[in-house]
Amino acid sequence: MPEQYRNCIEACYLCAAACDNCAASCLKEEDLEMMRDCIRLDMQCANICRLSAQFMALDSQSAKELCAICADICRQCGEECGKHQHDHCQKCSKACLHCAEACQKMAA
Template identity: 65%
Template sequence: MHKDYQSCIEACLRCAATCDYCAASCLKEPDVDMMRECIKLDMQCAAICRLAAQFMSLGSDYSKQLCRLCADICKACAEECAKHEHDHCKACAETCRRCADACLQMTA
């Protein structure tokens, strides 16, 4: 079953790493207060992406439900990151959108 999930697992792990980078980069921006929601969603998105990847790797019966939640959080993170002009936010928004799509395909 793990192989059936491989592309989604990879998308989730890529998204988690990108969100981590975005959060760390946001903390270095001059106006950190303006980046507060972005950082919060980056951290939540990275966490749910790692958990979804783990559940898929384990072949959990709950993988599809977790992927649905992961897609919702990825979409929220993408929307927030898209509000900012920083390159790390733009890259994160795109990666989150791709991950949300991959997760939604898993739930179909």
Template identity: 50%
Template structure:
């Protein structure tokens, strides 16, 4: 059943997806791209699961709870990696990841 909590989680997922895509693109332009490899990898992984989680919630998937649990884990990992870097795009991405992880955990509980 679609509810306000679904909408809040969907919004957090979409905002996180956007932040991860921006971070991914900006990381590719950094001077030491090799140093950013793990950040780039997790940005892609996180953006993909956030898009999938939003879609699962919008379509009332019977697996939405499990998808949200996985999304929260990946968001947490991406946020932890991004916060290791001083770039503004990484800091903004980490914030979005942690917010999304929190909303997904609420959704799954």
């Protein structure tokens, strides 16, 4: 993988895994209605993170633009997950906000 992308790619894959786990865990919660936005953003965030990591690994000319979008979605997901006290949501929020920061640096 291109060295300049290493930290961001790792943050993206860790974030995607945290989002997948959070969405699956949210589906097991009693109040699904309360978790609706969390699940929706988890799915979107996981997908954009994997795509961003792939574009960086390919050394794509569009990687920086995609990372800017990824940073925005990660921030939204991190804020939404942070509203819930479930352990999986708190871990996901942390991973998302870390990834948003890494992607923002990559996009700059």
